[in-house]
Amino acid sequence: MNPQGERWTEDRVLTLTPDAPSRMAGGRLAVPGRWSGAGARGAGAVWGECEGGGPPCRTVVDLDGPGGPAFHCSCPSREFPCEHALGLLLLWSADGESVPEGRPPDWAGQWLDRRRRAGSGAPPSAPTDTDAAQRRAERRSRRMAAGARELEQRLGDLLRGGLAADGSEYGQWDETAARMVDAQAPGLAARVRELAATRASGGDWASRLLAECALLHTLNQGFLRLDRLPEPLAATVRTRVGIAADSTARLASATPVRDHWLVLAQSDSDDGHLITRRIWLRGRNTGRMALLLSYGAGGRPPELSLPAGLSLDADLAYYPAARPLRAALGTRYATSEPSPAPPPGGDVRRALEAYGEALRDDPWLDAWPVLLDAVVPIPGPEAGWQLADADGDSALPVHPRHRDRSGLWRLTALSGGRPVTVFGECGHQGFTPLSAWAPECVQL
Template structure:
């Protein structure tokens, strides 16, 4: 595999941004409609012409193969490095959808890259698996860890100030305070901390239960900051979970597991920066449940699409982290095919207990994957619940699940009879994602 064929993820690209404004602007430029003449070479060069404010497009070229780290050149007047055009070009390239085809570099791009390599005396690092070589990656990781530490210390101070001032005052300050704090965490390259800070703003002013939820989430955020600051003292599994929760990317490091993986569910969530696709798989031989994540920049749909209800003969490799189900999809050995296998089910009370047990390994866990057996969807006052057909217990559906069309597909599939339901069980309740009838029948997607 050539250096150019080892593509970066959108997270790796956006981590290079010098500030949040460049990150946002670069995300908006990561679409094919803004570029012309884009291309790449086997030697590790990416180039393209980006439309600008005038009649002449900006010439952008990035050398991704230098062992000292990526280098950028753009004809725009911006002073940031990398500029928004370089970030947008790298996001376009990382998408891997053919928008940046292999070809011969234009004269202006070839002149710059030849001159740079002549000045530095460096050649492409063919064995480098990411942005630059191993030493450059290690230096970037150390610099990022320092920035995340500074952000965690600052966030600790802000949480202390929040509690000293009282939660009532926090509710009156509006969302601006939380957005400003979240932006500071983005600048510290800790997107996980930024996301949790934004959630604090959603709890403020939400009624009688708002202060309680706000205090609970502040405590979890404080715990995450302390976990990061003392990560060297944690067991490796928990330390890996903390690194993931603050937003540091990791590579899959577990042994590859070949199995027939039943695709249980697939759904997308989106924000202003990324579209995240989640796919849940169940190993029909290993009995393992795994989560695949894929990303699309700036509203672009992720490439990975898996057929719900079919099984893949493929290898999966787990990511580090105590009790975390995330994995990477490896080699596929055959096309997806139908299967009669269903994941084994459990009771609603056991599902709730399973979530409680998982919190010991990951206190910030929102939910766990669970398959419920012989449950009946039933109204419960203003909401809905899944009631056990064989015991006096039930799980409430989450507010998000109650507003989805999938709820009515589940009700129609059940018709008052027990069904088997796969979904996510957490502190807000159960979110159904797929279901099977009591007798023979295919999986019905609910998301």
């Protein structure tokens, strides 16, 4: 149901997506030129015809019917919601002029009426949208399990033949990744593509490839044995294989954590179809880290924007995980205001301990957010920058893939050889700086 009776936000629409490829496909269709006859009836129903190479796809979405959102489209997709429904909802959420208020055409009105009648007068044994959603979830689970078993066979063949004998590099791995996308397991697909990249990266690629294969094998086995795992670890596995979380449902069911949250950093990445915004927070009283994700489709920036340095009094609802980090933003109790001082941090040793503790709970973790206090940036060659403890003899190398060299030089200028507080992500390949505070609390 849609109790608020309001137009959905892009973030809320994207919680309906089953995986990252679906978000990308929906984002491509969230443009006015692809739709004709689009309209909406309040915040309860949206419809439109998507133009393509053949007959237009007629799409209608019931957001306020019995059992929650339901979708109908004339396309042959077996995904629910399909890319047309996602594209239409994204367009509606962002552009009221392209999807104006109106009366549904006959083809949409008849489907909506049938749903209303079924919701009000169907016998108890009649299937509901909740039942249909459960069946879809079970079908997807079976498909993902089949994909995980197929991937296990591929890994077994690789190890039996020897890593050096695998000269396919990208070809066969790309095919395997495509098979994981077909199995609706985008997380597995992404890790398979990493295997291809590792194979072609040079250096001691064989050791890195073996380690990645071991992690992927562990993830496959965890997914195939979800019912034997503790629930926090099972939740982590589901997320790692690519099962999306619903922020609206999480806010409705989770116990909120209220705190004054300092915005540590905000960064955007753009794959050409979808902009992903990552916002890092730290609770003043709880000391907990949190990650907010927000999305923008069709070239539009994400709606949620929290510049670094602000402090907000708000509720967060953490998603279940063995090491909870991602959260949904709930009620805000006051207007955001600048933080008076940088947060407390730790030394390099404590940063490595924090990453190790997180890695113990989530072995597939690439990095963990940490605050480094009193460190000095030390320039080096292309891959030789470091952040060194001002009062010790320890240092963290900067991640070799951190390409913002101008940002590193700005950090050096901010420091001027003096200790600074730096926030970033600490991982097995090094540290990625995201923001910094000078002794005068000026933020980079």
